[in-house]
Amino acid sequence: MKVLVIGANGQVGRNIVKELSASEHEAVAMVRKEEQVDHLKELGAQKVVLADLEKDFSEAFSDVDAVIFAAGSGASTGPDKTLTIDLWGSAKAAQYAEENGVKRFVQLSSMGTNDPDAGGEEMKPYLVAKRAADEILKSTSLDYTIVRPGALSDEDKTENIEVSTSGFTSMEGRSIPRADVASVLVNVLDRPNTYHKTFEVLQGGNSTASELDSL
Template sequence: MKVLVIGANGQVGRRVVQELAASQHEAVAMVRKEEQVNHLKELGAENVVLGDLEKDFSEAFEGIDAVIFAAGSGGSTGADKTLTIDLWGSVKAMRYAEEKGVKRFVQLSSVGTPDPDQGGEKMKPYLVAKRVADDMLKTTDLDYTIVRPGALSNDGKSGKIEVSAEGFASLKDRSIPRADVAALLVKVLDQPNTYHKTFEVLQGQASFDDGLASL
């Protein structure tokens, strides 16, 4: 599949591009700045397109078979950017996908989204944006998968996960490497049992195949 990676220059997005390059799929990286193009090509993107989530980026969907939405406004921005990028950017991506006939849509979300009120004041705008974006995705006709990782680390890829469709009882002292999250986002692309599913994921003891088989 030709896969559009939205948020390709982010910490997870760059790893997604690398994972796609090592798979049978093709990565089409969407970035906001011209100076980011060559780096994404070096990471393995077959093509790089320019697109701004705060504007019309529908042209990026031409010829695309699937979407991985891994964009985020980042911790240094305010609630305004969280709304326009994490929420509205996601909603626009869903609409463009529907308009262009792109059925497969994988969305990177977060644990804590089921009840943003429990996330603390600093995290609340982010969790609300992700929760509403997830809820909007569920109303579409897209073959979606929503992946909600716990705290992210920069540890190397472990290849071992724990998956929960109901949500983890405790997240204390637990995390998951960004490398594992990126690999999982690519893994679910052609896993029909993950269609129309939402699940949380942490580093664990199960292989990707075994963890996903539990859904």
């Protein structure tokens, strides 16, 4: 599959591109700046498209088979960017996918979205935006999978994860490497058993493949 990676220059996005380049899929990396193009090609992107998530980016959906939405406004921005990127960017991506006949859509979300009120005032805008984006995606005709990782780390990929469709009772002291999150996002692409599923993921447990087989 030709997979459009939205948020390809982000920390998880770059790992997604590398995962795709090592798989049978092709990475179509979407970036906002011309100076990011060469680096994404070096990471393995077969194609790089220039598009701005805060504008019309529908042309990026031409000649792709699937989408991984991994964009995020980042911790250094305010609630305004959280709305336009994490929420509105995701909603537009789902709309463009439907309009272009791209059925497969994998979305990077976050643990804590089940109850944004419990996440504290600082995290609340982010969790509300992610929750709303997830609900919009669920209302579409797309074959979606929503992946909600816990706290992210920069550790090396372990391929050992634990997933839960009902939610973890606690994530205290637990995290998951960004590289493992990227591996999960790529692994679910051609797994029909993950269609129309939402699950949380943390480090630990069995291998990536066996955990995803059980969903």
